[in-house]
Amino acid sequence: MLYKDEQILLGMDSSMEHGVMMREHRPKTIYILLTAYTDFLAIVMRIMTFGRYTHASIGTEDQRGIFFSFVTKGGFHTERPLNSRRAKKRKRKCALYRLETSEEIYQAVKENLANFSMEANNYRYSFFGVALCLIRIPYRNRNTYFCSQFVSELLMLSGALKLRKQPCLYLPDDFRRQSELQLCFQGTLGELSETNYY
Numbered sequence: 001m002l003y004k005d006e007q008i009l010l011g012m013d014s015s016m017e018h019g020v021m022m023r024e025h026r027p028k029t030i031y032i033l034l035t036a037y038t039d040f041l042a043i044v045m046r047i048m049t050f051g052r053y054t055h056a057s058i059g060t061e062d063q064r065g066i067f068f069s070f071v072t073k074g075g076f077h078t079e080r081p082l083n084s085r086r087a088k089k090r091k092r093k094c095a096l097y098r099l100e101t102s103e104e105i106y107q108a109v110k111e112n113l114a115n116f117s118m119e120a121n122n123y124r125y126s127f128f129g130v131a132l133c134l135i136r137i138p139y140r141n142r143n144t145y146f147c148s149q150f151v152s153e154l155l156m157l158s159g160a161l162k163l164r165k166q167p168c169l170y171l172p173d174d175f176r177r178q179s180e181l182q183l184c185f186q187g188t189l190g191e192l193s194e195t196n197y198y
Contacts, residue, residue, distance in 0.1 A: 028106035029061040029098050030160060031197075032151060032181060034172050035081065035189070036093040041072060041130070048134050051173035053095065056148040057081075058155070060110060065193075068113055070145045072127070076120040082193035090190030096197060097181040101160050108158040116154075129168055138168050148172045 034053035036042070042054035057069035057079055067079045084090060101109070116123070126144035133139070133146070145153070152174075153167035161180060163170070175181060185192055 025103075027100040028103055029100055030106065030109055030155075031059040031061070031067070032097040032099065032175050033057045033059065033067050033081065034095045034097070034175060038092070039072075045130075045134065045171070049171060049173065051171060052093070053172040053176075056151045056172040056175060058109075058113070058151045060106070060113075068116065069147045070123070070125050070150045071147070072125050075123040075125050076116050076145075076150075078117070081189050084189065090188060090193070092189050094185075094187065094189050094192055095176070095183060096185040096192060097175060097178075098184050099155075099160060099181050105158055105160050109154065109160055112154050112158055116150075133169055133171060136169060138166050140166075140168050148174065151175070 033056070035055040035057070036052060037054045045051060045054045055069065057067035059065075059067040065080055065082045067081065069077055069079060071077045071079075081089070081092075081094075122143050124144045126139075126141060126146045126149065129139050129141065129144060129149060130146040133149070148170045149167045152161070152163055152170040155161035156163050156167060161178065164174070164178070176183075185195060185197055
């Protein structure tokens with residue numbers, strides 16, 4: 001027979017164990033940030049696709065405000081778009097989507113991002129790839145990516161998202177049509193920086 005104190009302790013241990021299991025099985029969140037850039041390439045993209053957004057980047061729930069992508073100057077790039085104090089950047093239109101995944105897939109995404117970060121100097125922006133993507137011709141060249149190709153391929157390789165087409169044919173607006181992604185914010189980068197989206 002258990003005495004009352006032992007019963008209480010046993011109940012506490014069971015509750016704590018249940019709490020740990022709940023945390024371990026809690027869905028993890030990946031974020032996809034779509035942004036409307038205003039440079040020449042972005043203008044061409046909007047004219048040819050009638051799209052709303054021209055840049056895509058990816059982030060994880062434990063790195064608040066940090067996103068990863070490919071940019072025309074520098075290739076693979078770590079971004080902090082919500083930290084900018086420049087009025088022009090803060091007025092950029094954006095949309096933030098969330099994707100809930102298992103712990104295993106979440107860790108796979110983080111590992112792939114870490115690998116890209118370590119090999120950042122070996123990657124370049126794919127101007128040719130994005131040009132062909134705009135006319136719906138698939139093109140894949142080793143170590144070169146454009147932003148939405150990188151995000152979609154990373155999600156595919158990590159098992160986080162089933163793509164509707166090849167990564168090299170993905171444009172930023174294509175993520176808006178992925179039913180697995182949940183829209184959690186739409187507005188400007190300045191407005192997003194003032195919200196608690198986690």
